[in-house]
Amino acid sequence: MKNLRYRQYRDRLMEMLLVAATIIVLVPLLIIIVHVVVNGFSALNWEFFTEELGSPSRALQERPTGLVHTIIGTVVVDFLALAIAVPVGIGAGIMLSEYPEHMLNPTLRVMNDTLNGMPAILKGLFAFVLIVKPMGTFSGISGAVALAFVMLPIIARTTESALLSIPWTIREAGLAIGLPRWRVVLSTVIPAAKTGLVTGILIAFARAAGEAAPLLFTSFGNNYLPNHWSGFILEPVDTLPQRLYSLAISPYAEWHAMGWAAAILLLGFVILCFTAARLATRKRFKT
Amino acid sequence: MMRLQSQVKSTSILYRWLGDRIFTVVVVLLGASIILITAGMAWVLFDEGGLALREFGFFGFLSGTTWDPAVQLQFGAWPFLFGTLVTSGLALLISIFPAIAVGIFSAEYAPKWLSSLIDNLVQLIAAVPSVVIGIWGIFVLAPWMRETVYMPIYLWAETSAPGLIPILGHPIGYGMTTATIVLSLMIVPYTAALSKDAIESVPKEQREASRALGATRWEVIRMAVLPYARSGILAGTVLSLGRAIGETMAVAMLIGNKNTLPFSIFGAGATMPSVIVNEFREAVESLHLSSLMAIGFVLFIIALIVNLLAAWIIRKYSISGGKVV
Numbered sequence: 001m002k003n004l005r006y007r008q009y010r011d012r013l014m015e016m017l018l019v020a021a022t023i024i025v026l027v028p029l030l031i032i033i034v035h036v037v038v039n040g041f042s043a044l045n046w047e048f049f050t051e052e053l054g055s056p057s058r059a060l061q062e063r064p065t066g067l068v069h070t071i072i073g074t075v076v077v078d079f080l081a082l083a084i085a086v087p088v089g090i091g092a093g094i095m096l097s098e099y100p101e102h103m104l105n106p107t108l109r110v111m112n113d114t115l116n117g118m119p120a121i122l123k124g125l126f127a128f129v130l131i132v133k134p135m136g137t138f139s140g141i142s143g144a145v146a147l148a149f150v151m152l153p154i155i156a157r158t159t160e161s162a163l164l165s166i167p168w169t170i171r172e173a174g175l176a177i178g179l180p181r182w183r184v185v186l187s188t189v190i191p192a193a194k195t196g197l198v199t200g201i202l203i204a205f206a207r208a209a210g211e212a213a214p215l216l217f218t219s220f221g222n223n224y225l226p227n228h229w230s231g232f233i234l235e236p237v238d239t240l241p242q243r244l245y246s247l248a249i250s251p252y253a254e255w256h257a258m259g260w261a262a263a264i265l266l267l268g269f270v271i272l273c274f275t276a277a278r279l280a281t282r283k284r285f286k287t
Numbered sequence: 288m289m290r291l292q293s294q295v296k297s298t299s300i301l302y303r304w305l306g307d308r309i310f311t312v313v314v315v316l317l318g319a320s321i322i323l324i325t326a327g328m329a330w331v332l333f334d335e336g337g338l339a340l341r342e343f344g345f346f347g348f349l350s351g352t353t354w355d356p357a358v359q360l361q362f363g364a365w366p367f368l369f370g371t372l373v374t375s376g377l378a379l380l381i382s383i384f385p386a387i388a389v390g391i392f393s394a395e396y397a398p399k400w401l402s403s404l405i406d407n408l409v410q411l412i413a414a415v416p417s418v419v420i421g422i423w424g425i426f427v428l429a430p431w432m433r434e435t436v437y438m439p440i441y442l443w444a445e446t447s448a449p450g451l452i453p454i455l456g457h458p459i460g461y462g463m464t465t466a467t468i469v470l471s472l473m474i475v476p477y478t479a480a481l482s483k484d485a486i487e488s489v490p491k492e493q494r495e496a497s498r499a500l501g502a503t504r505w506e507v508i509r510m511a512v513l514p515y516a517r518s519g520i521l522a523g524t525v526l527s528l529g530r531a532i533g534e535t536m537a538v539a540m541l542i543g544n545k546n547t548l549p550f551s552i553f554g555a556g557a558t559m560p561s562v563i564v565n566e567f568r569e570a571v572e573s574l575h576l577s578s579l580m581a582i583g584f585v586l587f588i589i590a591l592i593v594n595l596l597a598a599w600i601i602r603k604y605s606i607s608g609g610k611v612v
Contacts, residue, residue, distance in 0.1 A: 011503040015505070022388060024385060028472060030408075117533075119534075119586060121563055125335075129580075152321060182309075212417065213560070248421060248422040270415070
């Protein structure tokens with residue numbers, strides 16, 4: 001051991017280095033957010049929410065354009081995905097936590113983690129082969145399925161840990177008053193774990209809502225509103241992340257500005273979901 | 288009384304036995320569908336990529352350096368494999384120490400309010416969608432890098448070291464370096480959050496014991512905390528590498544998309560996800576489509592290896608038997 005002064009000097013030095021590293025890491029990340037917020041808000045206007053995009057000439061001739069079809073499409077595709085992913089994910093979570101003795105569980109856990117670790121783009125390719133190919137057209141529903149693949153493993157995992165956090169004594173109490181096992185799960189364990197479930201679903205939703213890669217080959221994109229509402233499900237549909245990508249790589253300055261507006265909208269939505277999820281968890285820990 | 292009892296009994300058989308049966312079957316079916324999805328994904332990618340894999344052979348496809356969908360219809364994945372490994376590896380190298388430093392600072396040094404502020408910020412940044420980072424990269428980072436970094440170095444090389452020009456490549460702003468920088472920014476929050484989790488799971492007694500022996504704060508961290516948290520930090524790093532490998536949109540928007548080797552430092556390149564994004568929508572030739580699917584299959588295998596490696600590290604080295612992270 002070196003002498004005390006040297007050790008204290010090194011302690012001070014390391015502390016300063018750690019502070020410096022933290023600042024170096026956090027500042028560029030904050031800069032990104034500031035840029036998106038500033039550029040995004042200046043590009044937002046009323047027409048953005050009321051008009052459809054149309055062809056590039058529409059923006060070049062300064063006729064009103066917007067992304068109303070994209071916003072509706074995003075809501076439709078995201079909630080369809082949620083409707084597919086929630087029952088399956090919660091079911092798998094129940095299987096993992098309530099039937100720990102089931103012989104498929106080790107396989108399920110590995111497969112679920114594998115699915116969670118897969119790049120989202122592969123889920124898009126899978127949904128393309130599974131749905132777009134047989135249907136013969138890009139469609140909103142195929143995009144929803146691709147996003148559901150993104151949500152599924154997250155929901156399954158958070159459900160499992162939320163259910164496991166409920167003490168076994170609650171289940172035993174339910175069984176002791178004569179409830180069958182399925183009623184114990186549905187009427188005592190799940191209500192008790194409700195906040196945990198909602199948090200997990202919100203996180204999965206926020207994660208999937210920001211994904212563009214799986215949507216490029218499934219819901220594809222569309223510059224116009226469909227003629228009939230079913231077009232949002234059965235025809236190519238525009239979604240925010242994918243439209244943001246197309247706008248950003250397009251050669252038109254007007255579309256670039258619209259891309260920034262789409263970015264602030266998408267960022268705001270995702271952050272809203274995450275904040276809601278965090279607030280829900282915090283409340284649970286307080287009580 | 289008797290009637291009531293028998294009634295309870297007759298409903299309860301239906302309610303209990305049948306209810307439990309149905310519930311179990313439904314739950315197991317839902318769980319099994321995840322197994323089917325994962326296995327199906329691997330099978331579909333392998334099956335769809337089969338045409339290309341048969342044509343060139345698995346290792347021939349991996350090591351093939353020509354990717355020409357237009358004239359020769361020759362497909363080799365090596366440029367993209369190379370691009371992915373280089374950008375992700377370098378991004379990990381750049382981000383790993385600062386990210387762990389953030390984890391250490393937030394867990395050990397920062398007062399409670401600052402620590403929770405840093406945590407929230409890290410979580411917030413991890414939540415920013417990849418396309419949003421991508422648009423920032425296109426309109427802010429890439430032009431800035433071109434003006435302040437690439438051009439000066441390029442102009443310097445042009446006058447005083449012309450031999451470097453082919454290695455540096457065209458300073459258009461979109462290329463390997465820009466993509467690597469953005470990737471490292473994107474994985475920092477993951478590494479930081481996972482390292483912090485690992486550090487916080489170290490028992491308090493571990494710190495108190497070394498404090499009692501007269502260790503300074505840094506010595507406590509270096510001798511008592513970090514060795515204990517090592518496996519968690521390592522696993523978190525491997526998981527972040529997996530993120531970097533699969534990161535698609537931001538890279539596709541910033542790497543410049545060039546399909547032929549050699550890649551240069553500033554010049555355009557490509558990664559496996561970026562080539563799929565760029566070419567899949569336009570691919571018409573069945574061999575081209577199949578080759579893109581085969582690249583997807585290779586990506587699947589790499590992601591699988593990375594995830595299994597992380598799980599193995601946690602199980603093998605963790606003192607608490609796989610509960611860290």
